[in-house]
Amino acid sequence: MSNAFSPMVTNPYTEHPQALDRAANVKLLVLDVDGVLTDGSLLVGQDGKEALKIFDSLDGHGIKLLQSTGVIVAIITGRTSPMVEGRAKELGIKHVQMGVSEKFKALQTLLEQTKLKLSDCAAMGDDWPDLSVLPKVHFSACPAQAHDEVKKRVHFITKRSGGAGAVREVCDMILVAQDNYQRLLQESL
Helix, strand or coil: CCCCCCCCCCCCHHHCHHHHHHHCCCCEEEECCCCCCCCCCCEECCCCCEEECCCCHHHHHHHHHHHHCCCEEEEECCCCCHHHHHHHHHHCCCEEECCCCCHHHHHHHHHHHHCCCHHHEEEECCCHHHHHCHHHCCEEEECCCCCHHHHCCCCEECCCCCCCCHHHHHHHHHHHHCCCHHHHHHHHC
């Protein structure tokens, strides 16, 4: 019996050579939350407060793989949520800035803390508040359902939507570009 299989390629990197080249230099990946790590839905309880966030396990594993190679993952988000804080802690994400109205200022602070430059940075966002960051970083991405104005300004648009594996696509691309993907895959077999 053969163990051969045909892998499904959802987003061939040959379609995005510039993005793959840019991903090779990433030392820091900055993520938005709503619409990127989640599907963007806001589930509000009777008390008028956010009651639940749903995260994708594929994204979580991709973040852990990326961190295992030394790439720092950070969150900069406009909303404040104990669910985000808990998920970040679970994934080992140490740099979390919530309730941010000026995302580029927050990114500048993060770069100072990590002693990195914009040329070391990747970011993923989905809507207008992310536009202060996405065009300025070395590698930018957005999920499939992102706002059209965001899609016009990024290097890579995932095939998957936010909260449904879009972050994993970006993590995988960085791993491939930095020659870590196959090694990590072999280690898991």
